[in-house]
Amino acid sequence: MEQHSDVETVNPRDQTGGEICLTCKHLPGCVQRSKQASPILFCDLYEEGEWSADLVAGIIDKHRGERGGLISILEGIQAKYGFLPESALRLVAERTGRSLVDIYGVATFYKAFTLEPRGRHLCSVCVGTACHVRNAPAVAEEFQRQLGIHPGETTEDREFSLETVNCLGACALGPIVVVDGHYFPQVNTRQVGEIIGKTQVGLDFVEVATDERVFPVEVFCARCNRSLMDPDHPIEGHPSVRVTISFGRKHGWLRLSSLYGSFTIESEDEIPEDTVLNIFCPTCHAELAGATDCPVCGAPMVPLIVRGGGMVQICSRRGCFSHLLDVSGSGA
Amino acid sequence: MINLKINGIDVSVDRGTTLLEAAQFLGLPISTLCHMEGLTPYGACRLCVVEVGDPPNSRLVTSCTYPAEEGLKVRTASARVLRARKMIVELLLASCPQSKTIQDIAAALNVRQQRFRQENEDCILCGRCVRMCAEQMVAGAIGFTGRGQDRSIGTPFDSNSEVCRLCGACMYVCPVCELRCTYNEPEKAICGGCANLAPPCVDKPQFDDMMCYMQPCVACEIKKD
Ligand code: SF4
Ligand code: SF4
Ligand code: SF4
Ligand code: SF4
Ligand code: FES
Ligand code: FES
Numbered sequence: 001m002e003q004h005s006d007v008e009t010v011n012p013r014d015q016t017g018g019e020i021c022l023t024c025k026h027l028p029g030c031v032q033r034s035k036q037a038s039p040i041l042f043c044d045l046y047e048e049g050e051w052s053a054d055l056v057a058g059i060i061d062k063h064r065g066e067r068g069g070l071i072s073i074l075e076g077i078q079a080k081y082g083f084l085p086e087s088a089l090r091l092v093a094e095r096t097g098r099s100l101v102d103i104y105g106v107a108t109f110y111k112a113f114t115l116e117p118r119g120r121h122l123c124s125v126c127v128g129t130a131c132h133v134r135n136a137p138a139v140a141e142e143f144q145r146q147l148g149i150h151p152g153e154t155t156e157d158r159e160f161s162l163e164t165v166n167c168l169g170a171c172a173l174g175p176i177v178v179v180d181g182h183y184f185p186q187v188n189t190r191q192v193g194e195i196i197g198k199t200q201v202g203l204d205f206v207e208v209a210t211d212e213r214v215f216p217v218e219v220f221c222a223r224c225n226r227s228l229m230d231p232d233h234p235i236e237g238h239p240s241v242r243v244t245i246s247f248g249r250k251h252g253w254l255r256l257s258s259l260y261g262s263f264t265i266e267s268e269d270e271i272p273e274d275t276v277l278n279i280f281c282p283t284c285h286a287e288l289a290g291a292t293d294c295p296v297c298g299a300p301m302v303p304l305i306v307r308g309g310g311m312v313q314i315c316s317r318r319g320c321f322s323h324l325l326d327v328s329g330s331g332a
Numbered sequence: 333m334i335n336l337k338i339n340g341i342d343v344s345v346d347r348g349t350t351l352l353e354a355a356q357f358l359g360l361p362i363s364t365l366c367h368m369e370g371l372t373p374y375g376a377c378r379l380c381v382v383e384v385g386d387p388p389n390s391r392l393v394t395s396c397t398y399p400a401e402e403g404l405k406v407r408t409a410s411a412r413v414l415r416a417r418k419m420i421v422e423l424l425l426a427s428c429p430q431s432k433t434i435q436d437i438a439a440a441l442n443v444r445q446q447r448f449r450q451e452n453e454d455c456i457l458c459g460r461c462v463r464m465c466a467e468q469m470v471a472g473a474i475g476f477t478g479r480g481q482d483r484s485i486g487t488p489f490d491s492n493s494e495v496c497r498l499c500g501a502c503m504y505v506c507p508v509c510e511l512r513c514t515y516n517e518p519e520k521a522i523c524g525g526c527a528n529l530a531p532p533c534v535d536k537p538q539f540d541d542m543m544c545y546m547q548p549c550v551a552c553e554i555k556k557d
Contacts, residue, residue: 086489099472099495104488108477115489 055080056088060095070096070106074113083114111165119154119161121199123147124178128167131174135188139175140164142192159200183260216258217312219304224284228304230255235264241304243288244280247271253282260312273319276300296320336404351395351406352380360408363417363437365424365507366458367396371467374459377424379437381416383407392416414441422446427453433507454508455485461502471497 059076063069073096077088084107093100107113125140144150147160154161170176173185179199187195216238219228230242233255240255245267252268254277271277276299279288290303290313299317306312333344338355345354350373355362365377375397382395384406392413395406407413421438426448428434434456438444459476462485466472473496477486487493503509 089488099466099475100488101472101475101493105475105477109479111479 053087053091056091057095060092064096070098070103071110074103074107074110078113081117083117086115116154117158119158121159121180122161122163122178123195123199124163124165124168125151126166126168126170126174126176126178127164128171128174130167130171131176134175134186136175138189139177139187139192142189143177143196146192146196160196217260218258218307219312220307221281221284221286222288222290222303222305222311223281223286225305226281226283228281229258233266235266236262240266242282244282244285245271245277246280247275247277254279256314271318275318277316277318279316294320334400334402336400336402336406338406339408345400347400349400351382351384351393351398351400351404354400355382355395355406355408361440362395362408363421363440364396365433365437365456366460368460368463368505371460371463373397374463376457376459378420379417379424381413381420383410383413417441418443422448424456427451428456428508431456431508455506456508457483457485458507460505460507461485464501464505465496469497469499469501471495471499473497474502 056077059080060073063072063076066072070092073092074084077084077092081088089103089107090100092098093103096103107115123143125136125143127136127140140151143162147155147162149155149160149162151162151164165178168176168178168183170183170185173183175187177184177187177195179195184191184195218239219241220226221228228241228243229239231239233240233242235255235257236259238258241258242253242255245252245254250269254265254267254271257264279302280286281288288302288304290301292301292303292313293299294301294315294317297315297317297320299315299320301313302316303311303313334347334349335342335344336354337343338351338358339360341358343354343358345357352362352364352367352373362380362382364380366374367377367380373396375394378394380395381392382398383390384393384398384404385391386405390407390412395408418441421434421441421443423446424431424434425438425443425446429450429452457476462475465474473493474485474487476483478484487496
């Protein structure tokens with residue numbers, strides 16, 4: 001993005017070895033990002049209140065005039081900062097010509113938006129119907145007790161934010177807890193302390209083999225709705241996900257592990273690090289492309305439909321380990 | 333022109349006329365709460381329901397938002413309409429029993445008590461003030477915030493609005509607070525504009541063409557002297 005052109009390419013984080021955050025303006029220059037599976041909201045170097053009017057203006061101009069553009073603008077700002085700063089909302093009002101109260105109304109209407117800065121780690125405990133009957137309220141209460149905050153609040157040291165959500169579209173795995181984009185299925189109250197501890201250590205360093213947040217997903221092409229699973233070529237003991245890819249002049253197949261949280265792939269051609277791939281359905285040959293960009297590296301995200309509802313989005317850049325289990329589509 | 337039948341009476345109206353306007357043209361009474369002449373229809377209170385179509389396929393629609401259609405059959409006082417309307421009045425009474433406007437509507441429909449848990453809300457979320465502020469006062473100072481049971485009327489960030497003209501129109505049109513602040517009781521004064529030696533509106537050209545709704549606002553009186 002051109003707004004970053006003035007940013008120095010050497011990141012102070014190289015020296016500190018700190019964690020990579022979603023929030024800071026050094027994002028494109030940060031070399032840590034490709035090593036981390038999932039970004040956190042604030043890294044050690046992030047200063048509160050650091051925000052750039054140019055960056056927000058860029059987000060606004062990208063969606064201005066679009067139908068429903070306001071939501072996209074707010075989503076963009078929230079993706080950058082983890083919350084909606086007041087000054088950013090004022091800028092949105094100014095640049096879109098809408099009244100501030102309209103913008104504020106939309107920002108307070110949707111639960112996905114927050115006007116308060118969140119902690120470094122976000123714990124979402126599902127208390128939807130299916131999770132509720134499997135004792136999710138007790139899990140939520142245990143989180144409240146151990147963190148000492150109510151849902152919607154952030155701990156004083158800005159480490160944890162807690163929220164309760166109503167159905168994440170993964171009811172079969174309930175009671176489900178999502179921490180920083182990692183799914184913990186069938187949580188009971190005894191596991192709460194463990195989850196909090198693991199989060200503090202850094203979820204991205206947890207060993208795949210011992211990690212219960214890794215679970216298999218079964219995915220479909222968003223266009224022809226046919227399964228992408230390839231049971232004949234299992235990876236890590238589960239059927240792999242098979243797609244066709246192209247990059248540069250190469251064209252071939254790619255198999256991904258179907259374990260959500262694992263990044264093992266096999267491919268026909270060697271794919272150089274940092275290549276952005278075009279990914280196609282092997283059955284209908286439609287390109288699997290979505291409208292969203294990777295929150296970590298900015299490459300397009302590739303949407304895959306998950307059996308049972310919802311969508312998993314994977315980043316199309318080789319070496320970027322971002323993926324989101326997106327449940328907003330689950331109702332549709 | 334569009335021809336339709338309301339309570340068996342033939343009437344022709346211009347395209348874009350709402351059923352409420354057509355019924356009022358015929359002199360048929362329909363209670364309304366969120367509707368206000370000069371503001372865009374909003375359809376929030378559902379009080380103005382009427383029945384359209386032939387039973388058993390008839391439906392209840394809000395007449396303040398429903399545009400007249402060719403050949404439409406409308407009943408404004410069928411048993412089903414009256415039942416629905418009374419239920420709505422009871423719900424309104426359950427939220428805001430202190431509102432004189434709602435009490436009057438209830439009396440007109442012969443509703444004497446309500447069956448729900450009694451609450452004492454100070455806002456029925458009719459949106460009159462919001463539309464008044466945005467459409468007539470062109471200020472856009474207040475609006476709805478939050479959702480569901482947290483929905484309320486407010487200013488951005490719950491702080492004093494920079495764009496409010498202190499015109500008082502929002503209070504003037506509110507069916508619940510029915511508050512015309514007159515600064516009789518200083519502790520209940522809304523904005524202190526009258527006690528302020530530099531009133532917000534006098535001698536400011538942008539307010540010259542403004543309609544003011546503050547009945548006896550002291551600021552104008554001072555200016556006259
Ligand atoms: S006083 Fe006037 S400008 Fe201020 S909120 Fe009310 S209607 Fe809007
Ligand atoms: S404050 Fe009054 S006018 Fe505004 S929405 Fe509430 S009841 Fe309606
Ligand atoms: S100027 Fe005075 S009388 Fe008018 S609304 Fe404000 S406090 Fe009330
Ligand atoms: S009466 Fe005059 S001074 Fe008072 S609010 Fe209206 S315009 Fe302003
Ligand atoms: S109820 Fe928890 S995921 Fe559906
Ligand atoms: S008057 Fe029609 S819905 Fe309120």
